[in-house]
Amino acid sequence: LPAGEQRTAIPGVATGLAVTGAGGDVLYVEASLADAETGGTGLTLTGQLGDVMKESARIALSYLRSRGAELELPVGDLKERGVHVHVPAGAVPKDGPSAGVTMTTALASLLSGRLVRSDVAMTGEVSLTGRVLPIGGVKQKLLAAHRAGITTVVIPQRNEPDLDDVPGEILAQLDVHPVSSVREVLELALEPATAPLASAA
Amino acid sequence: LPAGEQRTAIPGVATGLAVTGAGGDVLYVEASLADAETGGTGLTLTGQLGDVMKESARIALSYLRSRGAELELPVGDLKERGVHVHVPAGAVPKDGPSAGVTMTTALASLLSGRLVRSDVAMTGEVSLTGRVLPIGGVKQKLLAAHRAGITTVVIPQRNEPDLDDVPGEILAQLDVHPVSSVREVLELALEPATAPLASAA
Amino acid sequence: LPAGEQRTAIPGVATGLAVTGAGGDVLYVEASLADAETGGTGLTLTGQLGDVMKESARIALSYLRSRGAELELPVGDLKERGVHVHVPAGAVPKDGPSAGVTMTTALASLLSGRLVRSDVAMTGEVSLTGRVLPIGGVKQKLLAAHRAGITTVVIPQRNEPDLDDVPGEILAQLDVHPVSSVREVLELALEPATAPLASAA
Amino acid sequence: LPAGEQRTAIPGVATGLAVTGAGGDVLYVEASLADAETGGTGLTLTGQLGDVMKESARIALSYLRSRGAELELPVGDLKERGVHVHVPAGAVPKDGPSAGVTMTTALASLLSGRLVRSDVAMTGEVSLTGRVLPIGGVKQKLLAAHRAGITTVVIPQRNEPDLDDVPGEILAQLDVHPVSSVREVLELALEPATAPLASAA
Amino acid sequence: LPAGEQRTAIPGVATGLAVTGAGGDVLYVEASLADAETGGTGLTLTGQLGDVMKESARIALSYLRSRGAELELPVGDLKERGVHVHVPAGAVPKDGPSAGVTMTTALASLLSGRLVRSDVAMTGEVSLTGRVLPIGGVKQKLLAAHRAGITTVVIPQRNEPDLDDVPGEILAQLDVHPVSSVREVLELALEPATAPLASAA
Amino acid sequence: LPAGEQRTAIPGVATGLAVTGAGGDVLYVEASLADAETGGTGLTLTGQLGDVMKESARIALSYLRSRGAELELPVGDLKERGVHVHVPAGAVPKDGPSAGVTMTTALASLLSGRLVRSDVAMTGEVSLTGRVLPIGGVKQKLLAAHRAGITTVVIPQRNEPDLDDVPGEILAQLDVHPVSSVREVLELALEPATAPLASAA
Numbered sequence A, B, C, D, E, F: 001l002p003a004g005e006q007r008t009a010i011p012g013v014a015t016g017l018a019v020t021g022a023g024g025d026v027l028y029v030e031a032s033l034a035d036a037e038t039g040g041t042g043l044t045l046t047g048q049l050g051d052v053m054k055e056s057a058r059i060a061l062s063y064l065r066s067r068g069a070e071l072e073l074p075v076g077d078l079k080e081r082g083v084h085v086h087v088p089a090g091a092v093p094k095d096g097p098s099a100g101v102t103m104t105t106a107l108a109s110l111l112s113g114r115l116v117r118s119d120v121a122m123t124g125e126v127s128l129t130g131r132v133l134p135i136g137g138v139k140q141k142l143l144a145a146h147r148a149g150i151t152t153v154v155i156p157q158r159n160e161p162d163l164d165d166v167p168g169e170i171l172a173q174l175d176v177h178p179v180s181s182v183r184e185v186l187e188l189a190l191e192p193a194t195a196p197l198a199s200a201a
């Protein structure tokens, strides 16, 4: 299996896009729920996340705690089961708000049991009401997505003008979706509920 | 829909006014309540808020915890449901006491289910007893409100003299309400309770 | 209404005196109790208070927790209701022990439902046993009280000699009470229990 | 009443001795227990205490929690009632281990309801097993005690040789007790259990 | 007994490999579960672990809390029993993500009661989904394993190319297993469940 | 009574050895358990302990929480009774892992009610599985033990070669026990269970 398919082969993992010192890169957001019988509670964040990125995770979780029922997600699972959000690689510092949609998608995948499509990558800040706010580095992120074999990219609506900076031959090979709400992201990125669950790594 | 209408289309979002390095700007305060069944509790604050602004949120919440029943707000919802107050954009540091009335209004909207009027913006420090205390930057804030299409602005009573500094053609297009208590802000800014709820983003 | 009367028109607000860079000034200590049904608990302190002033609030609260019953205050209200002490203005850093008696008075007013007299201002460190200990800046504080229209000032007994430095024409217009215990402060500053409650701001 | 008698006129206050920049001085350790009905819990420490002095308070409390029953103290009161230890003056930083015996005595007085003798001052580090360990500044502390009208001073046994440095005319007017255990301190410093309780400040 | 056999003679200890200032070295990860009757709870981490290494321990524990039941581990033991992960030597600062597989293995050994094979050492970052991610220092780590008498070494699949740098005579004496999931590590490293438990040190 | 006998005359006190700026010295580790009726819980550490030494105390406690039942210690006492570990003198900063065996011994003495032999001093890092790991300063520590009248010293097995540096006339007067496990330390250092309890200090 290609790397992306392996990484997203269980619910709770979504593919994001980041700007690094050396251009753009794909990153994976991994989310887990503790078995209720283990007594794990609360929210654990790892991956050397900076303050802004930690806040993104808290926003993503609060969005699901307050709006998840509307999205038909079994949010009651959050009550007695600890949530952990991790972003490998473990030793690389990461920051910024643009992983907000990826974190929300990973958590929605985890709650719903629906896999995240392995050919979809996403970037976008998320607000507490589920709006998708603009981010930076669209060009580098799309180049990175293309290099990684991604075919569908979700970006914030307000970043659509930045597509002008992306080489035409790259854009031609990508299905780019500008969106303004998290609902749209979830509709695009989550596999249907009937997809068979892959076995865990 | 214009941006402001979209942003305030669900209960829990109020439009504030801030002074930035580049003049004034509109900001949105977003508040959410966790579904009781998710077990979320406590107060979460995000948006890279500074110490003074975090204290404003605590004052706003304590005001509602102690005076909300007088305002006929269902404050019992606060008991078992986590409150989250977020101020986008997620990566922009923010500070100062002048978002106090906006935070109080967002929380009152959330509890009451009444939308905040999308044509109203506000600025003002709030005290623990619900008094509205003066702030800075009235001129820049009114210019920003006007640029954003806002038609009604709430300012502290004690800032009324600062209106002299605002160009007359701007003032003529704004309905400016100097107020001395949070009650007045809520009466001006909240839509009637009978307004149909917009669907969530 | 004059400012002081407005500020102290609900139980839980007492008028203090502070030394600032520009002489002395009046400050208001505001206290609130969360409605029990909101689930708010613990002690919240806001107003950019320094370490010593935060300790004053804890001393005031512990004094009432341990001695309040002797003062016929309904201290059981503290058990399930969160206490918040705030000192506006929200963005101005404040420190020092001299607001101790003001904090104790605000909390005693809150618990008893008795208003604090709007014509009374006070200054004094409070000990855990309810003693009133000396403070600095008596001259500047009395001048500030006089400017603000205050007619009765409570100071620590051990600061009585400092009255020699206050201009005679000011002293003539002030009723100054040197005290050595918090009990005396409360007797002077609280309105009788039968006073009608003002409506909240 | 002289200052010392006033300060120690309620259970929970003991007279200590400190070395300051300007020689020695008397200090008062005040302890309080929250009424159980107020819901106050835990240990609160105020008075701008440094790390070592905060540890002394924890040692004093743990000594009473583990050995207090042997001393016939009603330690069960600690279970549901918050303990507060304060050392005025509130704005003066204090540190060092030598207030250990004073803190232990104040807490034992509080639990037993027995007053601390107002003519007794004390200094000494306390260990977790109730041993009294040597401290510094014996000469300055005895001079300060004498100045303050104290007639009985408790010092650690191992500090007895330091008495050679104290002027003979001072020693002649002081009853100095070198001790090696906290039990001895309590026997010397606490009034009999049958003493009538003074009214609170 | 050789050192490694002694160290791993009770469940809960796994042999890792680290890069130090002086080449590579073997390290032991020790894990314990508090007896439920002692009331110990939560996760304790010791050994002067840096931030990244502490996060590795949290990832390892969350992996087992969410996936442990699939691995037939009695994860319910985590509910009421405190977990402690220690990495001797106590005074040596340690950091980095490469102990992730070792921590996971030590915890899985502890829960299952199966010993970790004393002839196996391992290195590899672990993700929240149980993937084994690449690390640095493969050459130094294999040399260190060989010096310590280890015969089987587990490394991340993606580090297989680094084996080219390891001297052939060393590789010839080591059984090196490149792996991509924690499941593979556990299958290689844990003794069968039927192994008799060694007596505790 | 000599100092050492006095110090260890109640269960919960063990004699350690430390390296100081001025050679070696004897130190006492004191441990106490809060009476269950006092509501004290958790672990309190005092004596100006550095990070490594605090971790030693946590390791010692976790060792007893997980292995204490095997040692026939009544570990259930830990459930509802707060543990305090103190190392006098209170104002002297201390650090390092070598007090691990002393802390474990003090806690085991406390739980078992068995006194620690007053003629035994010990040094050694302890691991979470109860192994005794090597430490530094053996020569200075043995000289200090000899000066203090100690006749039996416990050192880590792996420090046996360091005995070559200790003067022969000192070694001749000491009974030195190199050990590799905490079990051995406890067998050497604890008085038989039938020893009469000394009265508390």
Ligand SMILES: [Ca+2]
Binding pocket: A018, A019, A095, A096, A097, A098, A099
């Ligand atoms: Ca970013």
Ligand SMILES: [Ca+2]
Binding pocket: A171, A172, A173, A174, A175, A176
């Ligand atoms: Ca395309």
Ligand SMILES: [Ca+2]
Binding pocket: B018, B019, B095, B096, B097, B098, B099
């Ligand atoms: Ca502001």
Ligand SMILES: [Ca+2]
Binding pocket: B171, B172, B173, B174, B175, B176
């Ligand atoms: Ca107008």
Ligand SMILES: [Ca+2]
Binding pocket: C018, C019, C095, C096, C097, C098, C099
């Ligand atoms: Ca002051």
Ligand SMILES: [Ca+2]
Binding pocket: C171, C172, C173, C174, C175, C176
């Ligand atoms: Ca007068």
Ligand SMILES: [Ca+2]
Binding pocket: D018, D019, D095, D096, D097, D098, D099
């Ligand atoms: Ca001192």
Ligand SMILES: [Ca+2]
Binding pocket: D171, D172, D173, D174, D175, D176
């Ligand atoms: Ca004498």
Ligand SMILES: [Ca+2]
Binding pocket: E018, E019, E095, E096, E097, E098, E099
């Ligand atoms: Ca490493």
Ligand SMILES: [Ca+2]
Binding pocket: E171, E172, E173, E174, E175, E176
């Ligand atoms: Ca091989």
Ligand SMILES: [Ca+2]
Binding pocket: F018, F019, F095, F096, F097, F098, F099
């Ligand atoms: Ca040491």
Ligand SMILES: [Ca+2]
Binding pocket: F171, F172, F173, F174, F175, F176
């Ligand atoms: Ca010998």
